Amino acid sequence: MNVAVLVFPGSNCDIDCYKAVEHTIRQPVEYVWHQATDLSKFDLILVPGGFSYGDYLRCGAIARFSPVMEEVRKAAEAGKYVLGICNGFQILLESGLLPGAMRRNNSLKFKCAPTTLEVANNDTAFTRDYAAGEKIQIPIAHGEGNYYCDDETLARLEANRQIVFRYSGENPNGSVADIAGITNERGNVLGMMPHPERAVDTLLGSSDGKRMFTSVLTAWRGTAHGAATAGR
Structure with missing residues (x-):
């Protein structure tokens, strides 16, 4: 499975994502600069956290116009896997690949702490190695993670089971319905505010994020391309 880690001016979790792939699934992984215009070789695209373009205007509002995002859209439409983490989630929202928007944390403070998710x-494809209702420990680090959508969109997310992660116990940012991560309707694009790439080893405080990467690898191996590659 070929993995791309996108890099925008201001990205600062790209190395974390790269190392997480190396540590958890040991698949070919490459950094891809935001001006790239071809992602056809990649099966999984990681849109990392950080402060793309300094978070000017709104988080992700400028990054969505980078040439690579048109290729991300094409990849998503082709059924490839896309995982946006923190600022990556914000970019996916701004790009229209996921519904809703981000607001500032209700505390108006940057929050960086371990968080319990359900x-x-x-x-x-991203959660098959977890149990339904399982509580996991994944850290957050954001100032604008307050996910918002209108009632109609929320009802649609609920009906389609697009809400993948919720904050359990304390909601650190005020997000509607305690939402921490959602997918598109097809289920191949996931955006989440917590950082699974920072929870892939007990030395980091939790290894619960590791199964997100193993889940995607298992899902990819179940596809026709993945099965053909594995059989070589």
């Missing part, structure tokens, strides 16, 4: 849907 796996609200384990029937996705």
Whole structure:
């Protein structure tokens, strides 16, 4: 499985994502600069956290116009896997690849701490190695993670089981319905504010993020391309 880690001016979790792939699934992984215009070789695209373009205007509002995002859209439409983490989630929202928007944390403060999540849907390519309702420890680090959508969109997310992670116990940012991560309707694009790439080894305080990467690898191996590659 070929993995791309996108890099925008201001990205600062790209190395974390790269190392997480190396540590958890040991698949070919490359950094891809935001001006790239071809992602056809990649099976999984990671849109990392950080402060793309300094978070000017709104988080992700400028990055969405980078040439690579048109290729991300094409990849998503082709059914490839896309995982946006923190600022990456914000970019996916700004790009229209996921519904809703981000607001500032209700405390108006940057929050950086371990967080308990509930796996609200384990029937996705990103969560199949978790149990339904399982509580996992994944850290957050954001100032604008207050996910918002209108009632109609929320009802649609609920009906389609697109809410994948919810904050359990304390909601650190005020997000509607305690939402921490959602997918698109097809289920191949996931955006989440917590950082699974920072929770892939007990030395980091938690290894609960590791199963997100193993889940995607298992899902990819179940596809026709993955099965053909594994059989070589």
